[in-house]
Amino acid sequence: MARQIDIKGIRDGLLIRVSDNPEFPVYERLRRELDQKREFLQGGRIAVEIGRRPMNSEQLTGLQEIFGEYDLTLWALIADDGETRETARTLGLATRLSGSATDLDGNALGKREAQPANGDAAANRPPPPANALLLRETVRSGRSVWHEGHVVVLGDVNPGAEVIATGNVVVWGRLRGLVHAGAGGDAAAVICALDLNPTQLRIADQIAVAPNDGRGAPIPEQATIRDGRIVAEPWRH
Amino acid sequence: MSAQVLTVTSGKGGVGKTTVTANLASALAMLGKRVTAIDGDIGLRNLDVVMGLENRIVYDLVDVVEGRCRLRQAMIKDKRQAELYLIPAAQTRDKTAVSPSDMVLICDQLREEMDYIVIDSPAGIERGFRNAVAPADKVLIVTNPEVSAVRDADRIIGLIEAEEKGPGQLILNRVKPAMVSRGDMLSVEDVLDILAVELLGVIPEDERILVASNQGLPLVMHGVNGASAGEAFRNVARRLEGEDVPFLELVQKQTFMSRLKSFMGGNS
Ligand SMILES: Nc1ncnc2c1ncn2[C@@H]1O[C@H](COP(=O)(O)OP(=O)(O)OP(=O)(O)O)[C@@H](O)[C@H]1O
Numbered sequence: 009m010a011r012q013i014d015i016k017g018i019r020d021g022l023l024i025r026v027s028d029n030p031e032f033p034v035y036e037r038l039r040r041e042l043d044q045k046r047e048f049l050q051g052g053r054i055a056v057e058i059g060r061r062p063m064n065s066e067q068l069t070g071l072q073e074i075f076g077e078y079d080l081t082l083w084a085l086i087a088d089d090g091e092t093r094e095t096a097r098t099l100g101l102a103t104r105l106s107g108s109a110t111d112l113d114g115n116a117l118g119k120r121e122a123q124p125a126n127g128d129a130a131a132n133r134p135p136p137p138a139n140a141l142l143l144r145e146t147v148r149s150g151r152s153v154w155h156e157g158h159v160v161v162l163g164d165v166n167p168g169a170e171v172i173a174t175g176n177v178v179v180w181g182r183l184r185g186l187v188h189a190g191a192g193g194d195a196a197a198v199i200c201a202l203d204l205n206p207t208q209l210r211i212a213d214q215i216a217v218a219p220n221d222g223r224g225a226p227i228p229e230q231a232t233i234r235d236g237r238i239v240a241e242p243w244r245h
Numbered sequence: 246m247s248a249q250v251l252t253v254t255s256g257k258g259g260v261g262k263t264t265v266t267a268n269l270a271s272a273l274a275m276l277g278k279r280v281t282a283i284d285g286d287i288g289l290r291n292l293d294v295v296m297g298l299e300n301r302i303v304y305d306l307v308d309v310v311e312g313r314c315r316l317r318q319a320m321i322k323d324k325r326q327a328e329l330y331l332i333p334a335a336q337t338r339d340k341t342a343v344s345p346s347d348m349v350l351i352c353d354q355l356r357e358e359m360d361y362i363v364i365d366s367p368a369g370i371e372r373g374f375r376n377a378v379a380p381a382d383k384v385l386i387v388t389n390p391e392v393s394a395v396r397d398a399d400r401i402i403g404l405i406e407a408e409e410k411g412p413g414q415l416i417l418n419r420v421k422p423a424m425v426s427r428g429d430m431l432s433v434e435d436v437l438d439i440l441a442v443e444l445l446g447v448i449p450e451d452e453r454i455l456v457a458s459n460q461g462l463p464l465v466m467h468g469v470n471g472a473s474a475g476e477a478f479r480n481v482a483r484r485l486e487g488e489d490v491p492f493l494e495l496v497q498k499q500t501f502m503s504r505l506k507s508f509m510g511g512n513s
């Protein structure tokens with residue numbers, strides 16, 4: 009089953025992408041997600057992307073109210089449906105992420121200023137809770153998984169995909185995309201993969217790219233911060 | 246028997262969706278199946294040109310949706326195959342003239358009378374893509390052995406999985422065996438390694454495809470022997486029909502060699 013709510017940082021705050029499967033219980037799942045991430049989202053500006061799901065004025069007001077309850081401001085609604093966009097505008101919502109480097113698709117790779125990766129934010133943030141997200145699937149290009157806690161992927165993380173966690177990230181498969189562990193500033197976070205061949209790795213505020221060495225057979229590796237730099241070592245226990 | 250709806254899509258433009266749609270629809274019709282091809286690329290229609298039916302268009306998909314004609318009236322019957330039809334796209338409108346539910350409705354009307362409905366989609370992941378995928382029973386992802394095309398195919402697979410239409414089947418188009426064996430082009434195995442989906446077809450680069458498109462006679466209809474891309478398309482049709490057809494030799498060799506290599510490497 010594919011993921012139904014994705015949250016990612018963009019220049020203008022946070023972008024929450026909600027599945028447009030008509031069966032998907034938006035309000036209920038959104039509340040659950042907001043409950044889980046309450047600490048982290050605090051006071052944020054939120055853009056919501058709803059795909060081709062049509063929403064009327066009442067439903068949009070409902071959405072605004074939910075965010076209000078969590079002390080969040082809904083400022084933009086990204087929708088495929090023209091009428092829904094119209095309605096959103098009459099409610100004073102932006103319908104595109106203008107001025108930001110984010111395209112309509114929410115892709116802001118490399119420009120994630122809003123991502124809580126800097127030291128200041130980390131200083132007055134509690135340590136990440138010990139909850140873990142298990143994904144039994146391959147994370148494909150264009151997908152962004154954001155989780156407060158640890159992430160375990162039973163599958164590959166493909167080029168063009170990103171996994172961002174405040175805790176550790178374990179990929180039981182091939183890591184070829186972007187992974188950011190310790191995204192809340194935790195420099196002790198680690199990234200493990202059966203085959204560590206990422207586009208880019210980030211731990212806390214450090215960034216590393218994989219050397220382009222025609223390696224032989226893949227071996228399990230673990231990346232950590234050592235002496236202020238990200239290093240990868242063969243897995244030992 | 247109710248028709249199976251196949252949607253041909255890719256993410257990236259120009260990888261061969263229209264070529265695959267025309268040849269696959271023709272190849273299925275040549276197997277005696279009742280087939281309707283639908284051009285979902287509204288505003289940039291060209292399936293009609295590739296199928297050689299351009300000059301017979303009276304009504305199009307948007308006319309059906311907006312009630313200016315009955316569905317039957319927009320179905321152009323192919324000159325060469327008994328049970329092959331085309332519903333052309335509108336040239337002068339944009340994708341918003343059709344909604345995903347319109348597409349579902351149209352396909353449902355056709356299902357009883359057809360064995361296959363093959364939908365060509367526009368490049369991209371916007372409305373036109375969603376229109377084309379909405380009625381799909383099976384999504385055929387076309388890609389080329391090229392990093393950017395594979396990246397887009399991966400994205401598409403993720404999207405159709407999210408729509409619960411996934412994971413789809415792969416058609417790898419424009420493979421040049423000589424380049425692959427020199428290591429200058431991604432091999433079939435390299436592509437499958439990333440995408441991890443079922444392989445439905447491998448179509449070699451073949452300049453007769455371009456000639457055939459310009460003539461408006463899909464390559465599969467060019468007589469039975471010799472055309473290797475044509476042969477590859479016929480094999481795709483037979484696999485869809487449930488036959489177990491081996492992949493063309495050029496591909497098999499490659500797969501075998503790379504397997505051997507990774508085996509000797511002692512892993513994976
Ligand atoms: N196997 C092949 N060998 C040689 N040429 C090919 C092959 N497949 C496609 N082509 C050529 O590539 C070009 C693009 O093909 P086509 O129009 O089918 O792509 P498309 O994915 O439908 O493009 P668009 O995204 O613009 O709709 C055409 O000129 C076609 O003749």
Ligand SMILES: [Mg+2]
Binds near residue numbers: 262
């Ligand atoms: Mg095309």
